[in-house]
Amino acid sequence: MSALSLSGVGKVFNPGSDQEVRAVHGIDLEVGRGEFVSVIGPSGCGKSTLLRLIGDLTPPSAGTVSVNGKTPARARLDRDYGMVFQSATLLDWRKVAANVELPLEIMGMGEAERSRQAAAMLDLVQLGRFAGHYPWQLSGGMQQRVAIARALAFKPSILLMDEPFGALDEMTRERMQAELLRIRAETGTTVVFVTHSIPEAVFLSTRVVIMSSRPGTITEVVDIDLPEPRSYETREDRRFFDLLTKVREGLRAVEAS
Amino acid sequence: MSPNTRRVLSVLGILAVLVAVWEGYKWMGTATGGVWPGTGVELPVRTNERSMPHTWDVVIALLRPARRGGDMLLLVLLKAALFTWRSALLGFVLGSAVGFGLGVLFVRSALAERGLMPHVVASQTVPILAIAPILVVWAGRLNVTRWLVVAVVSAYLAFFPVAINTLRGLRSPDATASELMRSYAATPNQVLWKLQVPAALPYLFPALKIAATASIIGAIVGELPASMPDGLGRAILNFAAAFSAAPAKLFASILVASLVGIGFVGVVVLAERMLIPPSRRLEDLEAAGPRGRDLKEVVA
Numbered sequence: 001m002s003a004l005s006l007s008g009v010g011k012v013f014n015p016g017s018d019q020e021v022r023a024v025h026g027i028d029l030e031v032g033r034g035e036f037v038s039v040i041g042p043s044g045c046g047k048s049t050l051l052r053l054i055g056d057l058t059p060p061s062a063g064t065v066s067v068n069g070k071t072p073a074r075a076r077l078d079r080d081y082g083m084v085f086q087s088a089t090l091l092d093w094r095k096v097a098a099n100v101e102l103p104l105e106i107m108g109m110g111e112a113e114r115s116r117q118a119a120a121m122l123d124l125v126q127l128g129r130f131a132g133h134y135p136w137q138l139s140g141g142m143q144q145r146v147a148i149a150r151a152l153a154f155k156p157s158i159l160l161m162d163e164p165f166g167a168l169d170e171m172t173r174e175r176m177q178a179e180l181l182r183i184r185a186e187t188g189t190t191v192v193f194v195t196h197s198i199p200e201a202v203f204l205s206t207r208v209v210i211m212s213s214r215p216g217t218i219t220e221v222v223d224i225d226l227p228e229p230r231s232y233e234t235r236e237d238r239r240f241f242d243l244l245t246k247v248r249e250g251l252r253a254v255e256a257s
Numbered sequence: 258m259s260p261n262t263r264r265v266l267s268v269l270g271i272l273a274v275l276v277a278v279w280e281g282y283k284w285m286g287t288a289t290g291g292v293w294p295g296t297g298v299e300l301p302v303r304t305n306e307r308s309m310p311h312t313w314d315v316v317i318a319l320l321r322p323a324r325r326g327g328d329m330l331l332l333v334l335l336k337a338a339l340f341t342w343r344s345a346l347l348g349f350v351l352g353s354a355v356g357f358g359l360g361v362l363f364v365r366s367a368l369a370e371r372g373l374m375p376h377v378v379a380s381q382t383v384p385i386l387a388i389a390p391i392l393v394v395w396a397g398r399l400n401v402t403r404w405l406v407v408a409v410v411s412a413y414l415a416f417f418p419v420a421i422n423t424l425r426g427l428r429s430p431d432a433t434a435s436e437l438m439r440s441y442a443a444t445p446n447q448v449l450w451k452l453q454v455p456a457a458l459p460y461l462f463p464a465l466k467i468a469a470t471a472s473i474i475g476a477i478v479g480e481l482p483a484s485m486p487d488g489l490g491r492a493i494l495n496f497a498a499a500f501s502a503a504p505a506k507l508f509a510s511i512l513v514a515s516l517v518g519i520g521f522v523g524v525v526v527l528a529e530r531m532l533i534p535p536s537r538r539l540e541d542l543e544a545a546g547p548r549g550r551d552l553k554e555v556v557a
Contacts, residue, residue, distance in 0.1 A: 055440060056439075057436050076440060077442045078442075079442055081440050082440075083440045085433050089431070091452070091455065091456075092537060093537060102451065103441040105451070106451065136536055
């Protein structure tokens, strides 16, 4: 059973009105367990909408989405998803550890287990010694790492990430990408990752999905067969550059059409 | 100099300036015979003892017996203030609870907001002087203690700012935070208590400060139609009637009434300081900004 299965999925906003928008259309996609799939495409191509359809933040207008063999709503209630957005969205009245504990509190986990789990997650993102800080005392990159720790806290089987590193500078961004790969290797989580950046998509993914806009639909899927584990050397690999070119050409074809 | 010392000094400084302006104006009027210097134009407020007592006379009046052989005026006024404050405190608590409840109701139900909000706004345009006697008469039939009725009048003024700001605060978390809660499969109550209410606290406290002063005004005004003999309302009315004979006493009661209000707001400010870290206090955001940045640099 695949982790995610989308067939004929479409989303129309404000149907029937003069503000009708066909955000995505005819999406077929299978994502296997443990895969890292990036979705890339021009602004407004419906990448984020696709992620929101998977995460049950908005219902599809057409087609079916299946998550671990369940409806997205069921999967959400079973807490199969962890979500990370472009802004870390930490609650500023909670210390770092309490932010990571929030989803665990909501699922009703006991206090001792909760704080043990939060501590483990903070160690995973290497922020263990900042547990007692407030979010505003951390840099943007650190805040985003807390958001990742929080998303992983209840050990979801699928991580949905919407341009999580979009607001970070290039150096921090590359460090965060390496961190994310390490975390994924440790946890085996399936990741769907929306991004604007071609190198980011290629470096992180097992597959890159290219989308066109109006209506947002999948035009090409590029397999990324870079050796694992990936490291800073991967970025200087000949094969890495070939794949960058391939994705770039795929995107150019989209924009030309 | 610490920020607190500076704050106290600035308050005292402004008080000194106000006293100086008052006394300066009075001195000028006395010197010129009630006209602007060098002109024949009359001053807007007469400067004789009947209209404008000396500031020190007001203080002296506080320390003298209110009536021949009676208690010191300050004591009489403080007793009256305490009596009024009892109604005001209950009104404040009642009004804040109702205001908070309305805020929660409105954020939960757009229908309730659309239907009730116009009435909530309209309630504040009706003069409290008209509402108070009605409430007193109604409560008279129900045999409710009078000071409780006064508390209701006071609550009537206090609930409004709390309702408005609670609603605003509950709505303050951005959409992403709500979506996160949704992804955790949080119940509406969990969203309320773990996200919306904590987010609303910085908005709630400025409203509570307004409610604290409004509840005192409400209680003073409410005492008049309730014909309560013991509160500040009656004291102010009596001294107003005797203003031309003993103007200092009315000014003295104004002084005490405003001190009660300031004290009440002070209690709210204290609660705010205990409950909300500086970085989240709305009016202190400017002050907290650079401090936050410094700390961030230390950490990084």
